[in-house]
Amino acid sequence: MATLQEVGLAVKRLQWRHHRAANQGLATLGLSLVQWDVLRHLDAQPEASLHDLAQLTFQTDQSMGALAVRMVERGLLERVGGPGRAVRHRLTGRGEEVRGAGSAVLDEVLRESFGGLAPDQLDRLHDLLSQALATAGASAR
Template sequence: MTSPPEDTDVADPSLQDVGLAVKRLQWRHHRTANERLAELGVSLVQWDVLRHLGRHPDASLHALAELTFQTDQSMGSLAARMVERGLIERVPGPGRAIRHRLTGRGEEARRAGAEIFDGVLSETLGGLSPAELADLHRLLLHALA
């Protein structure tokens, strides 16, 4: 792992230093994951949709938008492209609702992408001990509460 930028005081970081460190780590994960997921022909945003559909089969477009931090409109455009590529399919739900499911091709991309993303995360978070990882997780969840 690389050392922190010189402009931060590791012993007494400001709230901005901590926030920026979280953002830098997230940016590294996203950039690296996008590069590696491209080998599968999917972006990180597309893989995230596949990941959430794996956990929430038959999710509505609105639910997928919320889970992936997108607007309903952008999720609609993304879903249409993913349907065209055979990664997901639209199925009728109750009433006029439209639900989404993984196709066989989408499930393959989801599984392969999960291995890639785990590899990306292991390059940074994998350097933490199990206790440090548990502490980080607990602290992040506490900050979100």
């Protein structure tokens, strides 16, 4: 029977493998994993604030702001007005193009890890990970 530490280490090793492979694949598009993640979240939540994006991508507000500036300079995002003094961002045509190409890269990276699992196994793994996250979130409060 696996110990809690062995399970935790297996999760961490798989995450590290995914990050490394994703960054290698995304580099061919001129993106990092963090940049692609911003594009992905902004596509899914077009009204997200920089603070929201920082939380979704595990960054500080300051680092997300600096990243957004660089992504605007590269033509991936554009600034748009929001309510009050809020500044929001949206994907440009180029940003949408590389988001889609990056999504294909990530699908391939994840297929290498999970492609051998049957659909019901993937569902079960997702359920178990979701349950672990919910349990950890409840105990952190």
